[in-house]
Amino acid sequence: METHTAKRVEIVIEAPLERRLTDALTEAEVTGFTILPVLGGSGRSGKWSREGQVGRSGMVSVVCLIKPERLDGLLDAAFTVVEKHIGVVSITDAQVLRAERF
């Protein structure tokens, strides 16, 4: 089956910033992404878990599949939001089916 080269970007970010991140992505014309819930984690700012949270806190994971040539635009857009905040950004090489879709 024919596949196409792509980049898979995974951004773990605080939930209150989710909308700001997706807005920034949309503005950078990254219109394909999937948002996954996160139960807990650990990083430089310590350990946390959804159970110990109240309200809108916690984190989410945003996954984008994107054409390699558009990666930099995406990272720039994401970085403006993630910059001062808690969170991580990682990139993997990937292949996708149905390139017309992204």
Next chain:
Amino acid sequence: METHTAKRVEIVIEAPLERRLTDALTEAEVTGFTILPVLGGSGRSGKWSREGQVGRSGMVSVVCLIKPERLDGLLDAAFTVVEKHIGVVSITDAQVLRAERF
């Protein structure tokens, strides 16, 4: 620690089709997969979020680790289900521990 080459396939698909996808995978003898919940996303058919849904709607993400030589069988099986529907399929190179397990 010894690891083995594998492919990691990630299929984001509408929840009402989940059972049909896993049935197709099982039929193609892909018996290892993990299903993750999805909170929302955006693609060619627009933006959506779990909060704006009723009933069985929404999407899920199905992750399969598979021996490279069996990738095509998996993609064919998945494609019959995903074909006409909303969703994306991506593939990444991976290594796994305990190859006897998959």
Next chain:
Amino acid sequence: METHTAKRVEIVIEAPLERRLTDALTEAEVTGFTILPVLGGSGRSGKWSREGQVGRSGMVSVVCLIKPERLDGLLDAAFTVVEKHIGVVSITDAQVLRAERF
């Protein structure tokens, strides 16, 4: 944007062992990880789904981004916990932003 080489390790493990795994990781000085919920899956020990569970059962997915040179330490630590249990461990090459963070 500058990125840094990393390994992305994904460990799917039974929920009652989550704390034991994260403790083992912390002990091995792996202090960056993210825990995602899992809805269901299939493997050598059969199919399961969150709907058919009571209590603390089910599985979670633990994702770690780590410097390549520290991968073996992580895998050793993880393996002591995962060893006799249900679950899978996979590794992917990745890039990360903000290397000071992990």
Next chain:
Amino acid sequence: MSEILALAGENLISPIILSFALGLAAALARSDLTIPEAVAKGMSIYLLFAIGFKGGVAVSAHGIDQTLILSLLAGLVLSFALPLIAFALLRVMTGLSHVDAAAVAAHYGSISIVTFVAGTSVLEGKMIDAEGYMVAVAAVMEAPAILSALWLVARSGSGAKMDPDLIRELMLNGSIVLLVGSFFIGAITGEEGLADISAFIVSPFQGVLCLFLLDMGLIAGRGLRQSKGVLGLGAVGFAILMPLVSATIGLGVGMLIGLSLGGIVLLMILSASASYIAVPAAMRVALPEANPSIYLTLSLGVTFPFNLTLGIPLYLAVAQSVTGG
């Protein structure tokens, strides 16, 4: 007429309608108010269980009357037939594609159990009795419309395949099983069973319905906001005309088979209401080419609020004046 409007006005200031309006307004104003999916699903399970159980108890108390079989048959026929009317209207009133029109038609032949529940509670507020088995009629009306719609598509030659599993899935759909199951539990345990659990399924019912409708308002409002511009005026007109047409047919059928005033009103409501849970999920499987935002916006964004606010009191008033009840 003015009486009808007065009644509608009165209905509009009940806590349940105002809760719906609050949700709608909050979503349109882009508030982040949300009710967790699990809680919403929990409330819908509660409502289905309660309404089924109470229907069963009513049947056990009043006995099975002769019109039971007729009512079930009527429901079946209505659910099969209404999509054909809807489809014809859609082809005339809108420019929707064949597949989209068929998908929308399926929704209008099926039912909205929440609209039914809201109708029941309006009747209770007015002390109007209804046949307990109307909940069984509701269950019967859920699925057949989907078959009609698939037939409409198959007829046109575009290869809609009837997934063999789909029929079973439709018949054993969670809502139907719960509604019918609790109906039987209520019928078997009767007044005694009700006494055991009425503090759970009767007293707090209206309050739970408020929070549930708050959530429905939020979802409908978000849907409306996201689908701005998707719908033409013709489609919106359809979503208001169709329930009126269906309710009229329901009225005729209900009188024909000899239902009580309450039963007639409930059959009107079932006919007039459009599905937004079971049918959309089935459409994603059986007619993936159909655009979900069209059918969801029409049934959930237009017809549901219309029925809830204006429709129900209107149907009641019309039925009262026609039956002289």
Next chain:
Amino acid sequence: MSEILALAGENLISPIILSFALGLAAALARSDLTIPEAVAKGMSIYLLFAIGFKGGVAVSAHGIDQTLILSLLAGLVLSFALPLIAFALLRVMTGLSHVDAAAVAAHYGSISIVTFVAGTSVLEGKMIDAEGYMVAVAAVMEAPAILSALWLVARSGSGAKMDPDLIRELMLNGSIVLLVGSFFIGAITGEEGLADISAFIVSPFQGVLCLFLLDMGLIAGRGLRQSKGVLGLGAVGFAILMPLVSATIGLGVGMLIGLSLGGIVLLMILSASASYIAVPAAMRVALPEANPSIYLTLSLGVTFPFNLTLGIPLYLAVAQSVTGG
């Protein structure tokens, strides 16, 4: 005997048992009916809180009677001893491996709090009082069985390691903490506290139990369907014989320490019931080699439905005829 059967029959048509049966049937018919995990967990928290609180209030009202300490001790001893009997029976009746048999044995020494709750509500329906502190006995019986099972495995030399954290986890397991905690809150605030919250923890209790048992039926049914063929006849026979043996032992112990009729029945139920929450989780940590589908199917798929439908009325009838109560 015919009286016992009549009683069992009567018990079978209560809303709670029928709700369980509905769930079981829906799952076996492969309906997609499900209750969200969060809602099910919420209901179990509600039930534990209510049952603990009411137990505490009962103790504050009737005072601590002399048998309290004896009952707690009896619970402890039973939980340690029953797994040994279960293990012996399993080795005779089934071909399960040493480790699997030990894991199953742990479940039968521990308890099912839902079975206990259902028993309480049957007693209430029959106006039979029971010692309020039986909920504390329930809490005491949860964990010791696990130690017995681990000892059985360690004895055989296969290296089951007693995780140092596991003991603490078992003792501070959420259900135990909630049950014991709410017991103390009830005991401290007494009738006055109960008056504050009885509209929450007393009146809707039976109704919540219905929905909760509906979910238990769904889970048990799904488990049974998935594990078709895993179990031999011997294992299934064990899962019905063992509760009868345990209940008989519980009866003797209850009479020995001088419990009331209600207390005896509850001790029989605790002895006869098998854990399907705390123990399975502990087994995954401590005995990962044991096959979960064996112990879950036996305790949740066979023993739980047996106790709920036939066991409880049987134990009650036997206790009544033996004590002449």
Next chain:
Amino acid sequence: MSEILALAGENLISPIILSFALGLAAALARSDLTIPEAVAKGMSIYLLFAIGFKGGVAVSAHGIDQTLILSLLAGLVLSFALPLIAFALLRVMTGLSHVDAAAVAAHYGSISIVTFVAGTSVLEGKMIDAEGYMVAVAAVMEAPAILSALWLVARSGSGAKMDPDLIRELMLNGSIVLLVGSFFIGAITGEEGLADISAFIVSPFQGVLCLFLLDMGLIAGRGLRQSKGVLGLGAVGFAILMPLVSATIGLGVGMLIGLSLGGIVLLMILSASASYIAVPAAMRVALPEANPSIYLTLSLGVTFPFNLTLGIPLYLAVAQSVTGG
């Protein structure tokens, strides 16, 4: 004084306080007891809806009295002003950075609706009436404090940017919308509306509050355990002194504008309480440099338990002796 302590002691043995204590103890002992997030959110929606609705009904019954506008204005001014006092105290009492101090100050100007709800239920227990519109005052006090804090930071030159969306988000925050919305529904439907749903929003209220506070105890306890060592003595001292200062100011303002005894106590509680939901989320967006574990530990780990256990009865007792009520 001894009367105040007796009152506080009495308050401490209510089911709601003991439930909170149970949660706190369970978390500190590292029990795995948890209440699912969805259920906790569901309960908070229930509590907000109920408290808003009842406030609205009270206004519809007693009419809008003259002090309504004054109270809303007072709430606004307090919410703007209290952060300035908090900030000054923090700079004196602790070594927190400018940004951290401003972030903490924002929390103390805003309010904790759960503390308010607990206060309301204490007043109800003592049959002390309060102005129904105090829930509107609560809504008004949620957001302004954030603006004060941002101004404090901006003034110091470090570039806190006021996100244009943030203001709208704050004003249309789910809790505010629900509280104000249900207040209007209550005011519109009045006693009649209340009759419809009082079995849902009145009778089980205290019980739901127990389970909700159990969860708050668990969260507060986990927070405390995780942030051990983050806070100095000065900061902890602040978290107890600040509510006393605020309550005193609230007392003065409440008397000045002529509130009833109940209204004065509620204004004291609103002033004294610190936010731990809306403000932390806003701070993550607007002041990401501020350390969340500082402000969460102070408001949720110290001030919230203090107010719940000692604060509320103290404020009530002081208000009673000052107003002679």
